[in-house]
Amino acid sequence: MQTGGGVSRPYQPAGYYSPLNFPEREYQPTLNREQFRRSVYAHWQRQFLHPWLLAFDAPTREECTAQRPTSNTPSAALVLLNDPSFVEAARVLAAKTLASNDANDAARLETTWRAVVGRPAKIEEIALLQHLLEKHREHYAAHRSDAEALLRVGITEAPAAVDVAELAAWTSVSRALLNLNETISRN
Amino acid sequence: MNLERFNAWKRLIDRRTFVGSASLGLGAMALASLLQRNALAVRVGAGDDGIAPLSGSRGVVHPLHFAPKAKRVIFLCMAGGPSQFETFDEKPKLAELHGQPMPESFTKGQPIAQLQGSPLLALRPLAKFNRHGQSGQKISELLPYIGKIADDICIIRSMQTEQINHDPAQTFLNAGTSVSGRPSMGAWINYGLGSESDDLPGFIVMKSISDSRSPQPISSRQWHSGFLPSRFQGVPVYSQNDPVHFVSNPPGVDRQRQLDVIETVNGLNRLRDLDEKNPEIAARIAQYELAFRMQASVPGLVDISDEPQHVLDMYGVKGADGSFAYNCLLARRMAERGVRFIQLYHRGWDHHNGIKKYTPEACLSSDQPSAALITDLKQRGMLEDTLVVWGGEFGRTPMAQGDVEDDNVGRDHHIRGFSMWLAGGGIRPGVTYGATDELGYYAAENPVHIHDLHATMMRLLGIDHERLTYRYQGRDFRLTDVAGHVVDGILA
Numbered sequence: 068m069q070t071g072g073g074v075s076r077p078y079q080p081a082g083y084y085s086p087l088n089f090p091e092r093e094y095q096p097t098l099n100r101e102q103f104r105r106s107v108y109a110h111w112q113r114q115f116l117h118p119w120l121l122a123f124d125a126p127t128r129e130e131c132t133a134q135r136p137t138s139n140t141p142s143a144a145l146v147l148l149n150d151p152s153f154v155e156a157a158r159v160l161a162a163k164t165l166a167s168n169d170a171n172d173a174a175r176l177e178t179t180w181r182a183v184v185g186r187p188a189k190i191e192e193i194a195l196l197q198h199l200l201e202k203h204r205e206h207y208a209a210h211r212s213d214a215e216a217l218l219r220v221g222i223t224e225a226p227a228a229v230d231v232a233e234l235a236a237w238t239s240v241s242r243a244l245l246n247l248n249e250t251i252s253r254n
Numbered sequence: 255m256n257l258e259r260f261n262a263w264k265r266l267i268d269r270r271t272f273v274g275s276a277s278l279g280l281g282a283m284a285l286a287s288l289l290q291r292n293a294l295a296v297r298v299g300a301g302d303d304g305i306a307p308l309s310g311s312r313g314v315v316h317p318l319h320f321a322p323k324a325k326r327v328i329f330l331c332m333a334g335g336p337s338q339f340e341t342f343d344e345k346p347k348l349a350e351l352h353g354q355p356m357p358e359s360f361t362k363g364q365p366i367a368q369l370q371g372s373p374l375l376a377l378r379p380l381a382k383f384n385r386h387g388q389s390g391q392k393i394s395e396l397l398p399y400i401g402k403i404a405d406d407i408c409i410i411r412s413m414q415t416e417q418i419n420h421d422p423a424q425t426f427l428n429a430g431t432s433v434s435g436r437p438s439m440g441a442w443i444n445y446g447l448g449s450e451s452d453d454l455p456g457f458i459v460m461k462s463i464s465d466s467r468s469p470q471p472i473s474s475r476q477w478h479s480g481f482l483p484s485r486f487q488g489v490p491v492y493s494q495n496d497p498v499h500f501v502s503n504p505p506g507v508d509r510q511r512q513l514d515v516i517e518t519v520n521g522l523n524r525l526r527d528l529d530e531k532n533p534e535i536a537a538r539i540a541q542y543e544l545a546f547r548m549q550a551s552v553p554g555l556v557d558i559s560d561e562p563q564h565v566l567d568m569y570g571v572k573g574a575d576g577s578f579a580y581n582c583l584l585a586r587r588m589a590e591r592g593v594r595f596i597q598l599y600h601r602g603w604d605h606h607n608g609i610k611k612y613t614p615e616a617c618l619s620s621d622q623p624s625a626a627l628i629t630d631l632k633q634r635g636m637l638e639d640t641l642v643v644w645g646g647e648f649g650r651t652p653m654a655q656g657d658v659e660d661d662n663v664g665r666d667h668h669i670r671g672f673s674m675w676l677a678g679g680g681i682r683p684g685v686t687y688g689a690t691d692e693l694g695y696y697a698a699e700n701p702v703h704i705h706d707l708h709a710t711m712m713r714l715l716g717i718d719h720e721r722l723t724y725r726y727q728g729r730d731f732r733l734t735d736v737a738g739h740v741v742d743g744i745l746a
Contacts, residue, residue, distance in 0.1 A: 191525055213511075
């Protein structure tokens, strides 16, 4: 992982800076691997924080903040569910899962669960994910253009050798994992 | 485990029983939530304020301090500072002094924004005033539509504020202080009253731009919740792309597929909660349910295809174009759906120069939609419990900025006296309250400070502004801080 270096501009809704002035500005996201740098390198607009920074209570840095509030809002849920940064992350996680040597779904779910949550999964937990995986595997096999649309989110190329329906179904599993309370909070 | 925590825990168990007994299992959860408001309104503890964070929940002021006259507020914020001399405050004496120095007795020692070091010469009013309605209220010819609702509105000509530059003055108008990091009025009111809507946020903000003179920026600080729990912060709604950020599913994900993911998330969170018994998890589950409902309700909110043509014409709406007219129509739709505090920023009133061109333009863009909103609310029987406020963060100087005879002349920022109007929700209609001096410099009669405006708004909503407090950094804060008086003279 690179330390130091330049600024990273995460994807951002079009026109988000239109209430700003002096000067008016057009936002251009970073369109190479720098896009995925840690948020400490992210562009920071004090008057207008990126929606995901705002949704997760980042201070605006307009004044000293000794203690951040920690909220639990529908805005935060919408960011984790639908912000292309997180959708792309889920898809890349799914591709990693499918590239592993695990023999079957259950083993792959277990490996991915451990990577994200950091503890062994319970049987009921694997069962819920398995249920989602099977439903979406079936759906995306019958709706391949939907699968392709989902896999086009973000700038990372999807692996060519993997079936799109399979990758899309595993992307759903990854999205679920990346949205868990246990994943995003420390306790 | 104290009693309060035990009860919270017990309610969670009841909630699980409810979930478990739904014969359709997890799949019925979203529908069940929509039908069973109580299932959602379960108090799940959470914040340091100890109140329920969920939709349909009540606020901390319970019961209300007063019988409420208004249930919601629509704040039409004319950002930049409209000139009172061309809108609501007729000053014939100022015309007599045109081009001459303002008497020093008015200006000496007073704060000045951009006119520092310039000669302070009087600029005559640049619009004619006419009497309107049975009340005979005097309103500028630049606002003919507002003239037609003269009998419905209360004009305050004696507003005062404390900050002479835009950003701090906006902050003062919203938070009752120029110090950033304090909650805005929309956040305070939602904190106090809770939400009336099951599937929309209680505080929504929209923005529009009026004209070609470079509009002032608006910081997202203006709708921040400050030290209040951040679920009370304003949610911006946009007229283009996603109306709320990330409210659309990712490409290739339809509503059922999204529901599948959310149900898996909530199912896994519920399993975890069996071990942890953490109220934050229950709150997270409810927020995902609300997010999912918002994904359906927000598109319905902004889809105006069900509005009849005569309503669109009344506002002057030509489509989802981000205009003030469109935003006013959406404000009514939000009010119908139970949004508690609706704030529309209409930017472009900062007429340091070109006031002869820009003020008529800004008036034109604001006049018809503002009046249509009042008329529309009235026709639907909603004006009686909706408080509408129209005004900017400050007014403009009786002095000219630039050469008084130049066509490009303007007016500077002014804080000692300016105008606003209010309507509906317990406001006395058809009256003008307060007055500035003969040159329009000071609020000379019945001055109304921004703190007084806040105190009055809260009173109409049923809140005693001195009793809605929040302890932070060792002391109790309130919207009006240590000031503010209810303006009895404008109450119906």
